[in-house]
Amino acid sequence: MENPKLWGPGGLCLNIQExxxxxxxxxxGALKNNLPKLEFWGKITGTTDSYLIAVGYSPEYPFPKKTFFWTTTSEAHELKVMKVLDDDYAAHAKTxxxxxxxxxxxxxxxxxxPEGYEPPPPKTDENGEPIPPEEFREEHKLAYHVSVIDNEVSIIxxxxxxxDATHQVIKNVTNCGLTHEAAGSLRNYLHFRYPENDRSKQALVKPGVVRHGDFLDNLxxxxxxxxxGVHYSPDAKYSIVRSFYWPGSYFCHEIKTGNYVSVYFGDGLPNEDILFML
Amino acid sequence: MSFEEAKQYLRGKDEEGASLYEHLSRLLLKIIVEKPHNANAVFEQLSQDLREITQHAPSLLTELDTEPFDAEKISQLEWCRIACHLFTPTENEAAEISYPDLMTEANVFEWTGVNFGRTEVYQLYLAIKQKAKVEASSLRFWGKIFGRSSDYYVVQGVNPEPPPAEEVNIIEGMEGANKYAFWVCSKIGGEWTKLPNVLPDAIIVGRNINRFFTGDLNAPVPSYPPFPGGTEAHLLRSQIAQITAECSISPSGFYIEDDGVDEGIKAIKKVEEISEHRTIDELKELSSWVHHELLIDRNGRCNQPPMNEDEDSRPEQELQNQPILGSIAEDEVVDGPAWTISACPGTGDSPDSTVCVKSLKWPGAYAVAFGNKFTNIYCGFGCPSLRGVSYKIPATPGIQPEWALVDEEISALFEEEDRTTRPSPNENTEEEE
Structure with a gap:
């Protein structure tokens, strides 16, 4: 919570313990994993405890690599690297x-x-001993939800x-933010992920100067x-963007500055009833 | 920086709308046209001269300027006006009205993860205090509901205009969901709007629909079944009624059953002074927390309406007796208990720790006990969580059966033969004349 002013309109915060x-x-976590910086990503609430999630970016072509970390509220002082799921586990997590x-x-x-399922041959360690497959736990489920949610609600x-000129996607240190008018349009908020839209994908690889809004998908x-939903704060100094498919996703930008926060504070479940609710 | 980017940078316009690119090209053109022999030496001067011609002295905006303000300025000026208004004291010094000590409560809310911002909380405090003085009644901060284009701040007070007792069959008054009135505003310092009283039917329909709020009280609520009242203000009131009834909880002992009301009506009152002090370990048990507002039953009511004259006309009104001051340990959602409890701070809890209770049915509803006090807060979308179960549109009611004859009626009824009556020819001829 580096800039508490950005959190006010969302009505949310981390408590002092967290x-x-x-x-x-x-x-x-940043030092041990050799990452320049870790950022707070969000909080997924469970019935008894909550998960706190952090993300670190490392330069990679064509898009920066995101590494996720997690912990629980009761052990907020120690982050663990998020599991990376194989296809089999991802398919199970999806259900x-x-x-x-x-x-x-x-x-x-x-x-x-399903009946007649044959497990793939177990992987072996360096001595040729088979490694028993890991049990599917909530930790795995968490990894899947975080990757799906991040893909849809991590915005800038x-x-x-x-x-930049060498086609690296880098943080813009001289970013002056959006103007008041621009901040009211969803077109100026972009998904911070490797683009899914063909037009954005092409913009990212085409030679020459790439305009700011071209290489990422907009909302x-x-x-x-x-x-x-996008709206201004009453004093028109901040713009607030919320997702209603992922209730709990919150984005706030201080207009005409480089300050913004994009976090997720929710139960981790998609709102599949959205069409009835709008 | 590529050539194009460099050019773009040079073309960047300043406040006056001029750019360095423009200036340089004019300057070079001037040099080439006029061909001064010492162009290199006087470059600076030439530049300065050209500037004096092309640029006007900056003019300060005066009061007479009729320049139209842009949207940003208009909304910010409006905000400044209403925010300034908050800081001027209100005259009406009515005795014995209470308003919440929000600044202290805000620190407590923080343990649950609810925070409205430091300065906003103070402004909210001023706004509620002002409203309490205007209404001359005690108010409490109920919470905040997020909408699609703006949010609602909600305050709660005793209803100044409860529905009259004669209308109890249609709408409940002080003994039910209209005991309290709610005022909402979308910006702190803005006008508080009183929400309309809630009908039992609105609560029944409200439970069957699931909608986000738009942020506009007059927005229509298109839904099936049709929503009584039809505007967002009614829906908001009905959701607030449900949340208030279900999520107003406190450690047992703060409230007792009120005997000073009419027979057959349930009511709860606050204990003047609480004698026993609960320990943290006791507070961490769900069984030591109770509902301190009347629950709303299946018919959208807190109390049973008085018997109708024709008794068998509304048999569906009969239902089980709802517990009064019931324990929250019995509440359930589809996948388990409806509440979770945690002590904060979690590591090394002490007698001064706060105990937070979180509702799983209404995400955003919290109760916190600290010291010998407790508080309730709501901060969410105003929709219940279905715990991963998909919402189903309520089924259309069955087709009403055809009217059928009862045996004894059959014998009494017979089909009448068709009768034809001819108009008398005399009358017709008279009219024609």
Whole structure:
């Protein structure tokens, strides 16, 4: 919570215990994993405890690599690297998309295999000993939800990250933010992910100067219409963007400055009833 | 920096709309046309001269300027006006009105992860205090509801205009969901709007629909079944009524059943002074927390309406007796208990720790006990969580059966033969004349 003013309109915060724990954990995690900086990503609430999630960016072509870390509120001072799921586990996690989190990372979720399923040969370690496959736990489910949510709600104002002359996507240190008028349009908020839209993909690889808004997908194109809401704070100094497909996703930008915050504070479940609710 | 980018940079316009690119090209053109022999030496002067011709002295805006303000300025000036108004004291010094000590409560809310911003909380405090003095009644801060284009701040007070007792069959008054009135505003310092009283039918329909708020009180609520009242103000009031009834919880002992009301009506009152002090370990048990508002039943009511004259006309009104000051331990959502409890700080809890209770049914509803006090707060979308179960549109009611004859009626009824009556020819001829 570096800039508390940005959090006010969202009505949310980390409590002192989490904030203090993370202050240590973010620094520690960055140093141990050789990343320039870790940023707070969000909080997924479970029934008994909540998960705190952080992200670190490392330069990579064509798009910066995101590394996620997680911990629970009760152990906020120590971050663990998020699991990376293989296709099999990702497919299983997808079936659990609408199941609420318990808050205990060790909760097992049984994988029901179809009849006649033959498990792939177990991987072996350097001595040729087979490694038993890891049990699917809530920790794995968390990894899947975070990657899906990040893909859909991690957003930046136009110009905050740019594609430089060598076609590296880098943070724009001289970013002056959006004007008042621009801040009211979803077109100027971009998904911070490797683009999915063909037009953006081409812009990212085409030679020459890449304009700020061209190489990332903007929110205006997302379906259904109305899944994003943008409005100004009463004093017109901040713009606030919320997703209604992922309630709890919150973005706030201080107009005409480079300050913004994009976080997720929710139960981790998609709102599949959105079409009834708009 | 590529050539194009460099050019773009040089072309960047300043406040006056002039750019260095423009200036340089004019200057070079001047040199080439006039061909001064010492162009190199006088370059600076030439530049300065040219500037004096092309640029005007900056003019300060005066009061007479009729330049139209842009949207940003208009909304900011408006904001400054209403925010300034907050800081001027209100005259009406009515006795014994209470308003929340929000600054202290805000620190407590923070443990649950709710924070409205430091200065906003103070402004909110001023705004509520002002409103309490205007209304001459005690108010409490109820919470904040997020909408699609703006948010609602909600305050709660005793209803100054409850529906009259004669209309109890249509709408409940002080004994039910209209005990309190709610005022909302979308910006702190803005006008508080009183929400309309809630009908039992609105609560029943409100439970069957699931919608986000738009942020506009007059927005229509298109829904099935049709929403009584039809505007967002009514829907907001109905959701607030449900949240208030279900999420107003406190450690037991703060409230007792009120005996001083009419027979057959349930009511709850606050204990003047609480004697026993609960320990942290006790507070961490769900069983030591109770609902301190009347629950709203299946018919959208807190109390049963008085018997109708024709008793069998509304048999669906009969229902189970709802517990009064019931424990929250019995509340359930589809996948388990409806509440979770945590003590904050979690590491090394002490007698001074706060205990936070979180609702799983209404995400954003919290209760916190600290010291010998407690407080309730709501900060969310105003929609219940379905815990991962998909929303289903309520089914259309069955087709009403055809009217059928009962045996004894059959014998009494017979089909009448068709009768034809001819108009008498005399009458017709008279009219024609």
């Amino acid at each position: 904030d203090a724990g993370l202050e240590t954990a973010l620094l520690d 659990l998309m609408n199941t609420p989190f318990t808050g205990d990372p060790a909760t097992p979720y049984e994988i029901v295999r 104002p136009k110009g905050a990250w740019i594609c 205006e194109d997302d379906a259904p219409k109305g899944c994003w």
